[in-house]
Amino acid sequence: MQRVFIGVPVDRQTQQHINAFLEPLKRLWKDIRWEAENNRHLTLAFIGNKPTTEVENLLRSFNEIYQQETHFKYRLATLTLFPEPTSRTIALVAEPSEALDRLFQITRRFLQRHKVELDLKAFRPHITLGKIAKGKHLKTNVYQPAGINLNINKISLYQSTSNVSGSIYTVLKEAQLK
Template identity: 30%
Template sequence: MQKKESLSEQSTCRLFIGIRPDDASQVFLEGITDLCREQLKVINASHIRWTSPANRHLTLAFLGNIQKEKVPHLKQGIIELAHSVKSFQSSIHSLNPFPRPQSGCLAVELLPNPYLTALNEKCQQLISELGMEPESKPYRPHITLARCKKGFRQLAPLSLDFPFLAKNIILYQSTPQVEQSHYHPFLEVNLYAE
């Protein structure tokens, strides 16, 4: 399956490559989010921006502002990549402020997984082949649940164990909005299944 949407009329667009959580993971993440909301009731939670289910994603590679003429080559590269990678299972293993205890991002992290690491590396290679600078920091797969400038120190880290099925690659366009950016799936391709 492949879905396509149109880009805005600007000369550049802010893009990243990610995986949309499967339905079971979305239900699990909603339950974790509800638990966090309940625990954070004791503080002024008006400054917390919760990630909507439609915006939840596992980032594979961040591209930033990209010239539109590169987009067709990027799309083709993602399609070829998706057709060469089997769907696979990973595991959500923790809930904590990300990437450090004092950070203003609350996320679930996934266990290191050779399939996920290989997929990230292939995305970085694609970016490099298109003449763009890939990210240099180590890959830590996570899904952001909320953001707050004051951080989430009042929440104790939580160990989790939930299967996460990776079955798609999505090229997202990030559009800034008043409360938080909206992540619009510009291209979605399923990983192949045996």
């Protein structure tokens, strides 16, 4: 079994902007376990644990579903607690985007063709940046305007594995957008 998901990797330039944005906050907020830079991504669809044969089927046709799609910029507007104001996850959330909604719908149809059941909750795009330690509370407001652009120029099929220090995400396949 492989635990997999489809997402948008965070490009180098956006990583640098996120790092600069987080630098003063990391000094202020000591009770947060920050995500490793190479684990940052925007999830389009969490697939879950699947047999290797099903993952191989997804890999075979992965490139073709995005080949007609054009790259675009996506605005990460705000740093906030996610998905609720009482949550422990700190994330960058975005402004509504027709282009990203289109990628989500394409991804959803692709997975439906492969008989992959998806969580049908509303799509809420975000990039997880950290988690507040259990039993800890931040003394300052997490909500911060961010205004960081994410270059969406490729889509990845990731495998997620867990170890004692957290999750490790490995790219199994990438599809480049036009």
